[in-house]
Amino acid sequence: METRAIVIKNYGHADQLEESKVELPELGEHQVLVKVHATSVNPIDWKLREGYLAQMMPWEFPITLGWDVAGEIAAIGSEVKNWQVGQKVFSRPETTRFGTYADYTIVDDHLLARKPENVSFEEAAAVPLAGLTAYQGLFAHGQLKAGEKVLIHAGAGGVGIYAIQLAKNAGATVITTASEKNHALLKELGADQVIDYHTTNFSEVLENVDLVFDTMGGEVQAKSFKILNEHGRLISIVSQPDEELANTVAVAESIWLQPNGEQLQEIADLMADGKVKSVVGHTYPLTAAGVTEAHELSATHHAKGKIVLTNE
Numbered sequence: 001m002e003t004r005a006i007v008i009k010n011y012g013h014a015d016q017l018e019e020s021k022v023e024l025p026e027l028g029e030h031q032v033l034v035k036v037h038a039t040s041v042n043p044i045d046w047k048l049r050e051g052y053l054a055q056m057m058p059w060e061f062p063i064t065l066g067w068d069v070a071g072e073i074a075a076i077g078s079e080v081k082n083w084q085v086g087q088k089v090f091s092r093p094e095t096t097r098f099g100t101y102a103d104y105t106i107v108d109d110h111l112l113a114r115k116p117e118n119v120s121f122e123e124a125a126a127v128p129l130a131g132l133t134a135y136q137g138l139f140a141h142g143q144l145k146a147g148e149k150v151l152i153h154a155g156a157g158g159v160g161i162y163a164i165q166l167a168k169n170a171g172a173t174v175i176t177t178a179s180e181k182n183h184a185l186l187k188e189l190g191a192d193q194v195i196d197y198h199t200t201n202f203s204e205v206l207e208n209v210d211l212v213f214d215t216m217g218g219e220v221q222a223k224s225f226k227i228l229n230e231h232g233r234l235i236s237i238v239s240q241p242d243e244e245l246a247n248t249v250a251v252a253e254s255i256w257l258q259p260n261g262e263q264l265q266e267i268a269d270l271m272a273d274g275k276v277k278s279v280v281g282h283t284y285p286l287t288a289a290g291v292t293e294a295h296e297l298s299a300t301h302h303a304k305g306k307i308v309l310t311n312e
């Protein structure tokens, strides 16, 4: 079927974004068609648009960007057993060139989670990519346990907001970095200590940290090694740690999010119980102009929480 979508037909700046009609692939046996009510912007969207990921994802054009969706199931494949038309769902779909900046998108059934009633489509669309990255970084890779001390860099960002809440909920002591204007919000979300990275060098005031969740890379990552204890782990979602520094701690690795419906359902259940929430700092309409503004804001690295695109 054909859907309206915001696509790129070449790599380049935000002016490459345009509205177009896209023919979706045929629905697979284990896939569902989702009517998109909201999607969200992640830095991967504009990094891919610029062409930085062209080697990793050598797709043909047009490319529909966006890999978060919240919406309603509009059709199901012949072998889909646990989902019905009309159900409200959200997901981080597989990374294909048929993304979620569209009126309709296709999702593998095992990647779906039920949208909690108390969570809006906008709040749900903010979660999957960022929330799963936080979950996998902290627990699957970071092995964070109750009573441990974790430093989460960029707590006010898309990933950081979920990481703070998930770590706190798991019983960890949570330290994070952010501009002063965001400190009250991050404390309300569960941060025990917030460091203003503009005025304080975290590596001079912290020690004996069990886990660093690195969302920044570069100098911030390099400085993080010295605050880790002998069981210390550094999990980066941005860049491969330097080999020499990596040898000074128990674990140092760079990870790439794996879409996962079961883990997303765990986050959904925490949201239903009011233990995790989205911070939607900015919303734009799902139009070429709306996506352009949203990408420009995301690329400043200073968005607050998540940027959501609405399609009502």
Ligand SMILES: NC(=O)c1ccc[n+]([C@@H]2O[C@H](COP(=O)([O-])OP(=O)(O)OC[C@H]3O[C@@H](n4cnc5c(N)ncnc54)[C@H](OP(=O)(O)O)[C@@H]3O)[C@@H](O)[C@H]2O)c1
Residues within 6 Å of the ligand: 042, 043, 044, 129, 130, 133, 153, 154, 155, 156, 157, 158, 159, 160, 177, 178, 179, 180, 182, 197, 215, 216, 220, 236, 237, 238, 255, 256, 257, 298, 301, 302, 303, 304, 305
């Ligand atoms: N490997 C993966 O699978 C994966 C998955 C998701 C994301 N990522 C990557 O992870 C990075 C973060 O993603 P995101 O969605 O969280 O980004 P984001 O939402 O754009 O992050 C913006 C936040 O970063 C904060 N910030 C900027 N410079 C900072 C600094 N020096 N110290 C502390 N905080 C700082 C800003 O806080 P203030 O405004 O308070 O300054 C802002 O709130 C991106 O590079 C993204 O591509 C990787």
